[in-house]
């Protein structure tokens with residue numbers, strides 16, 4: 580079973596020690612009452628992964644990769660282990676966020692999460708030595724890139740348990756206890772006021788109370804800390820917000836899509852300073868697409884086949900923006 584003891588030991592001696600007042604009880608409750616029906620089976624899958632290979636190169640700067648594409652040829656990992664690795668990792672489908680490269684196995688995830696990373700990296704403050712929190716981190720792809728960019732201690736939270744399994748599978752090979760994923764929702768965080776940078780990407784539109792969400796993000800930052808928020812936007816002025824009907828791009832849980840100007844106004848209204856929108860991007864079909872690592876539909880199926888500027892429901896097609904602000 581996933582144990583968080585190492586994490587507790589780690590934070591006992593760093594600036595997150597006050598989290599120990601609430602976290603162990605929360606995660607014990609999660610473990611006792613909230614485990615997914617497939618959790619035990621997933622754990623067996625994790626336990627059956629081939630052993631991590633000592634001395635393998637890890638690249639978190641240009642990608643998330645362990646070993647090299649020649650590792651089977653060079654017998655770092657034998658063909659049997661490689662096949663077992665692929666079969667076991669496919670049990671954790673759908674793999675949405677990535678890609679990952681493990682000893683030459685390319686986990687070609689639905690999303691090219693590296694594109695988002697490349698869009699935001701030129702605009703954010705230096706991460707070297709920083710404490711970083713990624714809220715709604717999915718399988719944790721960006722956690723690894725944050726560590727690769729020099730962050731000292733990286734924590735991700737995401738309530739979806741399959742994504743914790745995917746993270747644990749990658750962590751099995753990378754084995755870095757300064758990178759952690761906890762199965763929590765943002766609403767379960769106390770006011771930690773301890774992180775230098777908080778990322779919240781692709782989450783705001785899933786929240787029913789976006790203003791409360793912005794305050795929850797602010798409460799995790801040190802004074803002078805930086806928020807990096809990425810979300811779906813629509814065109815319009817500071818008073819434009821789209822609240823779609825039952826579905827947006829076939830997603831049921833989409834609530835508020837502000838314009839870029841409205842999003843900046845919300846951040847300022849919540850007390851953030853130096854608020855700016857640093858990037859906008861219409862999601863292209865090569866960034867979110869169906870691969871062998873998902874069995875479900877993808878962006879192509881969510882867009883009007885006769886008009887790529889519209890979702891299947893007739894709303895503006897997904898356009899995403901990155902906002903940066905300080906406390």
Ligand SMILES: C[S@@+](CC[C@H](N)C(=O)[O-])C[C@H]1O[C@@H](n2cnc3c(N)ncnc32)[C@H](O)[C@@H]1O
Nearest residue numbers: 676714715716717737738739764765780781782
């Ligand atoms: C669209 S994905 C974004 C993943 C990643 N941050 C990215 O930008 O690629 C939204 C994520 O938010 C997570 N999520 C859903 N409810 C949440 C909550 N209450 N607190 C934190 N994360 C949540 C989902 O499990 C999912 O992984």
